[in-house]
Amino acid sequence: MSPVAPGPFREAVVDLDAIRANVARIADVVAPAAVMAVVKADAYGHGALPVARAALEGGAGMLGVADVDEALALRAAGIDAPILAWLHDPGLDFAPALDAGIAIGVSSASQLEQVAGAVARGAVPATVHLKVDTGLSRNGVEPARWDTVVERARELEASGTLTVDGVFSHLANASDADDDAQLAAFAAALEAADAAGLRPTHRHLASTAAALRRPDARFDLVRVGIGMYGLTPYGDGTTGADLGLVPAMTLRGRVAAVRRVGAGAGVSYDLTWRASAPTTLALVPLGYADGVTRHASGRGSVLLGGAVRPIVGRVAMDQFLVDAGDVPVETGDEVVLFGDPSTGAPTADEWADATGTIGYEIVTRIGPRVPRRYRGAP
Numbered sequence: 001m002s003p004v005a006p007g008p009f010r011e012a013v014v015d016l017d018a019i020r021a022n023v024a025r026i027a028d029v030v031a032p033a034a035v036m037a038v039v040k041a042d043a044y045g046h047g048a049l050p051v052a053r054a055a056l057e058g059g060a061g062m063l064g065v066a067d068v069d070e071a072l073a074l075r076a077a078g079i080d081a082p083i084l085a086w087l088h089d090p091g092l093d094f095a096p097a098l099d100a101g102i103a104i105g106v107s108s109a110s111q112l113e114q115v116a117g118a119v120a121r122g123a124v125p126a127t128v129h130l131k132v133d134t135g136l137s138r139n140g141v142e143p144a145r146w147d148t149v150v151e152r153a154r155e156l157e158a159s160g161t162l163t164v165d166g167v168f169s170h171l172a173n174a175s176d177a178d179d180d181a182q183l184a185a186f187a188a189a190l191e192a193a194d195a196a197g198l199r200p201t202h203r204h205l206a207s208t209a210a211a212l213r214r215p216d217a218r219f220d221l222v223r224v225g226i227g228m229y230g231l232t233p234y235g236d237g238t239t240g241a242d243l244g245l246v247p248a249m250t251l252r253g254r255v256a257a258v259r260r261v262g263a264g265a266g267v268s269y270d271l272t273w274r275a276s277a278p279t280t281l282a283l284v285p286l287g288y289a290d291g292v293t294r295h296a297s298g299r300g301s302v303l304l305g306g307a308v309r310p311i312v313g314r315v316a317m318d319q320f321l322v323d324a325g326d327v328p329v330e331t332g333d334e335v336v337l338f339g340d341p342s343t344g345a346p347t348a349d350e351w352a353d354a355t356g357t358i359g360y361e362i363v364t365r366i367g368p369r370v371p372r373r374y375r376g377a378p
Helices: 016-030 040-044 048-058 068-076 095-099 109-120 143-158 176-195 208-213 348-355 359-364
Strands: 010-015 034-038 062-065 083-085 103-106 126-131 162-168 202-204 221-224 249-254 257-261 279-284 301-304 307-312 320-325 334-338 372-375
Touching (some): 016 034, 016 048, 034 048, 062 068, 068 083, 068 095, 095 109, 109 126, 109 162, 143 162, 202 221
Parallel strands (some): 034 062, 103 126
Antiparallel strands (some): 301 307
């Protein structure tokens, strides 16, 4: 038995030493390229502020977020490292971000003019990273409009309105051939920027997947997201451990109730599972309101009583059941949904495989009702 010390009956334990070690590991692999630690979406559910601090301590030189509000929250909390924000509301006023020293990812001619307009109205001169669409067909300047955008950016730079600190894009990671095509498109975009007179300090294309496997995609900077959290970016069976990474989040709870049932007893909504023999059921107070996907019903497993045991029946909003068999189980016993495999627990990637998704979603979806507790804090 592994009773949990008194406290929350559900929690996500985040190991900041694992964050530091994962960043340091990747930084060593990609050197001399620098590392941007991506802490968008509350650091993939791990907690943006503590993770940002740990990542910087681990060797990251810059932070990346999706939107300006995420960046402003980090600034308000005292983070003074360079931050890039790259996904913007069409009507966003960039002035608060510029005044806070946040670099802006620019994905269109209109965004470039919005940034220039904020400076004209009194904001400090901007730092921008121009994004080109190299084949993902999401945000980023379309190749046909790239020459116009870089020429305009150079005009604005010459006037003192802004500095083009970076040029970037994003790989689809679909295949080597697709990556090769995007690399060629990015190289062409860099040549056009150079021809226009731009001299960006940071050229970045690779996220974790390409950073670790494509040295030719590293350029000056790599953006490290999922790898920082110890999970794999690949769908080929490679694990985080294979990459020298340690999962940073452990999702766990305590057994809230124990029931011995006979053969034929039904379990949870719709009675989708019935006991084939007498067994012990353990009730765990976590559910889809906490981010435990309903797709784990009859598919997911947990560590309970020193062994991996199956979830049976439907995952409900606030709870699910585990088939403990004939092993003695008591209320208060620890249940680990996912964590570090060296402890015997399933990993978030194994949960992803069982439920038909990716590790990114498993950790990011853990909701605010689950308290975060940090290990390895300064």
